[in-house]
Amino acid sequence: MTLSLLFSFLGAAILLSLMPGPDNLFVMAQSLTQSWKAGVYTTLGLCTGLIVHITAAVLGISAIIYQSTIVFTIVKWAGAAYLLYLAWQSFRAKDDPFIIKSQKKLAYKDLYKRGILMNVLNPKVSLFFLALLPQFINPTAGQVSLQMLILGVVFLVQAFMLFSLFSIFAGTLRKWLIGKPVIAKRMNKIQGVLFVLIGLKIAFSER
Template identity: 35%
Template structure:
């Protein structure tokens, strides 16, 4: 079991990571603003699911292969970047219904969840982050390294989910207000799409 001092230090550092707006937060806010709180929360849950996968791969050593292989890193990086740009272009080109009484949302929660999972899984920087960050808090004297890594990963995922849900709730309320204005609704798809494209380009230009 991880000792209390190490656990507290880890939690404090992770809180700093997850509550400072980053790509995951921007994706969640964009979805919540355009499609409502429920879809924003689904996006946050998808990101958390992707982080669970990264935790597992870090434990079994797949992330180490990504770190060692420039080719594999590039393939995953560009696949993730292309997917984000695809989502962005589709949001920009898609005609959004402006009938505020229709009750229709631009995207379903299930679709948002699947897209968020793929977006997070295809981000090699996240894989390398888990590989580099989690082992720093593993102590041989505290028992099984696998158990420690699993616990650290679970804490990171949980705190990340709390963060994205909090941002989704706030952005969802803002989105409800914005959707009452047809002029804003007409342009919000282009704004959300631009955010996705920017995140995709940012990922593509990152170095190993």
């Protein structure tokens, strides 16, 4: 693989990661309601989920998901149901700004698990790699599966870096929101709405 090909892929990956989507919105929701560290641990979980999708693309499992309407639908609705469950939890939480500011944060391992489930239960991610990676593969440059693996790792690294920056930004924004009582009292509702929107986006996604 040439450096020009890798940089072309990196540019495409960065642009795609910057576009509003379920993963980056999910990370920002965690950072807004807890802290930037919560967003980073969620990002670690999402990236672990990416490893699953990258492996599936390399092994050809993503193609099976794409070809099977039943499997795609099951995974899709499982992901949507999980997001709506998180939304329900957010709507049930108290809206006291003092509690939001001083409440005990979710354990980092729980945030990590949330990130994994959020990513793995989104079949569009597997199909995304199935559609993207082959466009940057050079069949004459060596083993195709190895090239896909390398591109997957490049995507993983840039996604972690960008999502971590999203976390820091959202965490900074959270500090400002805490100083606004009217907004702070609605933080859990805001998170719940974000989860609903992400869940609906996954639920109504097409292959």
